[in-house]
Each structure stands twice: as C-alpha cells, then as structure tokens.
Amino acid sequence: MHARSALFDLYGDHLEARDGQAPVASLVRLLDAVGIAAPAVRTAISRMVAQGWLEPATIGGARGYYATEQATSHLADAADRVYRRTARPWDGSWQLVLVEVPSGRATRSRLNADLTFLGYAELTDRVWVSPFPRSQLSSVLTRAGATARTARALDVDPPPISAWDLDALRAAYDEWLGSAPDLLRRHLAAHADPEEAAFAARFHLVHGWRKFLFADPGLPDELLAHDWPGRSAAEVFAREAERLKPASDRFVVRCLDG
Known part of the structure; x- marks a missing residue:
C-alpha cells in the first residue's frame, strides 16, 4: 500500500465526515496502524499539497492539513461508487x-x-x-x-460493453470473494487493541475494494449476467465495512483527539 493512496483512503473514508482535516501527528498515527512509516506519510503529504489535494492548516494549535475543494469533490464521487450508494437508472x-x-x-x-x-x-x-x-x-x-x-x-459500433474486459473483472471479483475473509482475520489478529484492529482490518478491506473503481465503471445491472459475482461481492463488502465501522471510528477519534 502506497502512502499517497492510503492518505486518499483516510481522508475519503474517515476525515471528510470530520471537517476533512487532521493534525500531522494524527495522520502519522493512523497510517502507522496500517504499516506505513512516518517519513513516507510526510513525503506523500508534501506531494499532495503540491498537486492541490491538501492545504496546510493549524488545527487545535498543531500543524495539519485539510482536503481542498478539488479533493473533496473527488473523494465524494469515489465514496458514492465505493459504497454503491446510488443505483442510477439507465436510459440505454x-x-x-x-x-x-x-x-x-x-x-x-x-x-x-x-x-x-x-x-x-x-x-x-x-x-x-x-x-x-x-x-x-x-x-x-x-x-x-x-x-x-x-x-x-444509443447505437454505437463497436458495442460499448466491449470496452471492458468482463471476464477479467469476473475473475477479480471471484478472487476478492475468496480472499476477503482471510484478509480480515489476519488484520484483526495483528493488533492487541481491538479498536485499532478493527480500523486496520476495515482500512485494508476498503483499500482492496477501491481497485474496482478502476476496473468496474458501475455498469447497469441489465448489461450483466444473472450470476455476476460483483453483486455478492458488494454485499459482503458492505456488510463487513458496516460491522467494523463503530470500533474503527472510535480508534480514529482517539487518534484525532490525542
């Protein structure tokens, strides 16, 4: 996991609901829980500032960073797709x-x-x-x-569905369904603190699921096979993310408060 993508995950999944900002020390502590060292976090922050994703701020008297308007828009769109919040009707x-x-x-x-x-x-x-x-x-x-x-x-040649490799996407969903339970077990067992364990397990779950943002455009359901594994994968993801969220949120609050 790269520090830059982990910071995007952290701001999108946890900090946007908390004014989109955090002290540097909190960012370092939170990403340490998922195995990212402080120097890598600081380097990634500097690059994201240069790219217009983060802006320096003083938060509670400490140096920190908030997500820019550009980042907020990007993260909101990604969150809708990660959690499949909007089942949009398709006009064909x-x-x-x-x-x-x-x-x-x-x-x-x-x-x-x-x-x-x-x-x-x-x-x-x-x-x-x-x-x-x-x-x-x-x-x-x-x-x-x-x-x-x-x-x-309406009529496009070649057929637009051919632009996506649905066989590879099916295989990726099948692989994710097979590996997700083990991923959760490993990260839940890796931390003595149950709230930190929940945060780490959920963070890795969400990070792994985000890869489908690049592979799956959220094709209309009527274009997909009746046994499309993306449906059951989305159900598993939503269930496990929700199950781990309360303890994960408590760990985030602890890190932000202190």
Missing part, C-alpha cells in the same frame, strides 16, 4: 467523449488513469465511453490541459 444510451490528447507522455498517462478512475473506458483511439455522464469529467480534462467533445448515443 452511452456517453461518448472524443478527447483531444494533450502532448507529453506523462500527461496522457495521467489523463488516461483519471478517466478510467471516473468510470470511462477507451472504446477506440481517443474515444472514451461510459454508461453515465461523470460530474468530474470537466475538472479532469482541465487539470490535464485537454479538451473534448461529448455526445450521447
């Missing part, structure tokens, strides 16, 4: 995005990753597709210095 049409690709390999790579994270897939060269419009598309394009034209279409 697809959003097509024709991207004018910016120069620079690193910029293009970052843009591709950001579009994938939002739930788009590349259908053909420069044409990205999603079953739903994504609210952060404009900000992602602006950050990359890119422009795009968008359209909604």
Whole structure:
C-alpha cells in the first residue's frame, strides 16, 4: 500500500465526515496502524499539497492539513461508487467523449488513469465511453490541459460493453470473494487493541475494494449476467465495512483527539 493512496483512503473514508482535516501527528498515527512509516506519510503529504489535494492548516494549535475543494469533490464521487450508494437508472444510451490528447507522455498517462478512475473506458483511439455522464469529467480534462467533445448515443459500433474486459473483472471479483475473509482475520489478529484492529482490518478491506473503481465503471445491472459475482461481492463488502465501522471510528477519534 502506497502512502499517497492510503492518505486518499483516510481522508475519503474517515476525515471528510470530520471537517476533512487532521493534525500531522494524527495522520502519522493512523497510517502507522496500517504499516506505513512516518517519513513516507510526510513525503506523500508534501506531494499532495503540491498537486492541490491538501492545504496546510493549524488545527487545535498543531500543524495539519485539510482536503481542498478539488479533493473533496473527488473523494465524494469515489465514496458514492465505493459504497454503491446510488443505483442510477439507465436510459440505454452511452456517453461518448472524443478527447483531444494533450502532448507529453506523462500527461496522457495521467489523463488516461483519471478517466478510467471516473468510470470511462477507451472504446477506440481517443474515444472514451461510459454508461453515465461523470460530474468530474470537466475538472479532469482541465487539470490535464485537454479538451473534448461529448455526445450521447444509443447505437454505437463497436458495442460499448466491449470496452471492458468482463471476464477479467469476473475473475477479480471471484478472487476478492475468496480472499476477503482471510484478509480480515489476519488484520484483526495483528493488533492487541481491538479498536485499532478493527480500523486496520476495515482500512485494508476498503483499500482492496477501491481497485474496482478502476476496473468496474458501475455498469447497469441489465448489461450483466444473472450470476455476476460483483453483486455478492458488494454485499459482503458492505456488510463487513458496516460491522467494523463503530470500533474503527472510535480508534480514529482517539487518534484525532490525542
């Protein structure tokens, strides 16, 4: 687990509900519980400040950081998709995005990753597709210095569903279902403090589940097979995340308070 992605998880899953801010000492303590060393945390914080995700602040007389507006929007969208909070009705049409690709390999790579994270897939060269419009598309394009034209279409060739590797996604959900119980057992047994154990187990559970943000755009249910394992995987994730949340939250409060 990288410190930067862990900080995104921490702000999105725990700190956004607490004014989106925390002292540095609390960030270090919380991520120490999931095996990330203090120097890595501080380095990641500096990079996220430079990238516009975090802003320095004085919190209770101590140095800390709060999530910027850019980060808050990103985290809210990700949280809706992680917890599958909104089952959006689908009208049968697809959003097509024709991207004018910016120069620079690193910029293009970052843009591709950001579009994938939002739930788009590349259908053909420069044409990205999603079953739903994504609210952060404009900000992602602006950050990359890119422009795009968008359209909604019912009949698309090749079929948009082909942009996603559903066989690989099915295998990934099956693997997650098989490994999740062992992951929880290992992390619950790794800490003597039951609240810290709950925090660590839930943190790793959520972190592992977030990988599906890049693989699963939240395709409409009517496009998926009746035995699609993503449904049962989502039920297991929601149940275990909710079960561990009270003790996990108490550990977060302890770290923030002191």
